[in-house]
Amino acid sequence: MTNTLHRYGSPESLRDDYVVFAMSTRANAEGCVPRLRAFLEIAQKHGPVNLGTGKQGGFHRPSPHLTPLVHWRRDGGLTAAEVIAGVDAPTVVCAVFEELDRVRAFLAELRERDLGLSVNVSGLTDEARRAAAAAGLVRHSVEFSLGFCLGQTDRMPDRRTLELATMCGHGMISFGLVDKLVLLVKEGRRTPAEASRCLARFCSCGVFNLARAERLLEAARAGR
Amino acid sequence: MRIDPRKCVACGNCVAVCPMGAIAIDPVSHRAVVDADECVECYSCYRGMSREHLPPAVVRAIRGIARLARFRFDPEPDVCPTGAFTETELSWPRTLRRAFSDPVVPHESTGLAGRGTEEVKTNDVTGRVRRGEAGFTVEFGRPGIGARFRDIDRVTRALAAAGARFEQANPVTSLMSDPAAGRIREDILGEKVLSAIVELKTPMASVPEILRALRAVAGGVETVICLGVSARCDAGGDTELAEVLRAEGFAFWRGKTNLGLGRPLWGDAA
Ligand code: SF4
């Protein structure tokens, strides 16, 4: 299962963050695996920044079998074909995009292919609605995120930490790891791209937006 | 979760990784230890950290020399060099912690999969939230704080008093001894989880009352709560929900948009 409802950030901060995901439900689960794979295959043509499946993760995953060489040469991640081959049972599949134009084109192709899966766009709701309209689709239902708005909100960390940590909606990315990586980037000991990949490895369903993370980490490095 | 003291070399990498801040290096034993009461069995350390399998004695010797010489080694931040994390057999009620905290395991302890239901994500096929209704997801503990069932119970009782009907196919509802009163079973109130999602449905007209009940009770809980509210749209893609929420003083701009591509479409879609 993915969990993308409450990603922290202002509309400006979220401008390059759209997760398109597909799933079956009890009524249409039978024989859904080829359709889930087809969703990812179509997505892959439109240049996602991450591609993932419910339990196995996205392009970047942890490894239980590293050697000391890892400190100089870290795995470049899975290919789209490898991610797609991992779909072998009903699950949620997702593709993350940084550009709305790509989302529009992807949705138009999904409409044409008529896979019969439930498809949702998680992101700025007005933009998602416009992208759907451009693809000839009318939104069926909507869930608004009111955010982390009640209770002890004073226990929350700063904006940048929240923006990065909440891109794993299951809370697998700790505030401590985000703070550590921001510091490593500021000290010049990791690039924003390396730090982004490190965070992505903790997201177990592949909804982490590597491009947005890189942009946010670069902004942190520059003190913005 | 347990860390094997024979393997741990006290590199400290896992300390930052734990979303609950439950790991620290013990100053006496010089090993990383997990605070069992704060650990929610989320497995972020066990599964999320990559593992080398270096000999602990060699790593300790190298680290000792480096420390004497004031060298700063620059390890990968997400690697446990000796693979020291060890799974522990969980028993009730601790099994609940993992069920609510580790996203890749099904809810064996409650018999339900996932932290919540499919909510509005498959609404085009299930018709779970229909026109004139609103669906709520009330999530506790995320991000980075965690929640005890004691706090969740406080809120569910307030919601029940405000007329909420809890979603039956939801793990938290399955742990209620009295769903009509929103009362959660007593023997689990002290258990801590990374996140728990309470789901309920109301007529659209009751949305303000539910929001006010949540606001009134939330001041007394020791965690954070995030809210999602959903609705079925009309033929033009509109819903009155946005106005209702704005009138209650909420600002919002992101969420999930169901595109109605699921088949077979729920009956009222025609
Ligand atoms: S990462 Fe592994 S070796 Fe390092 S402190 Fe944690 S358990 Fe010990």
Ligand code: SF4
């Ligand atoms: S299982 Fe989760 S809460 Fe427990 S020590 Fe590991 S990361 Fe921390």
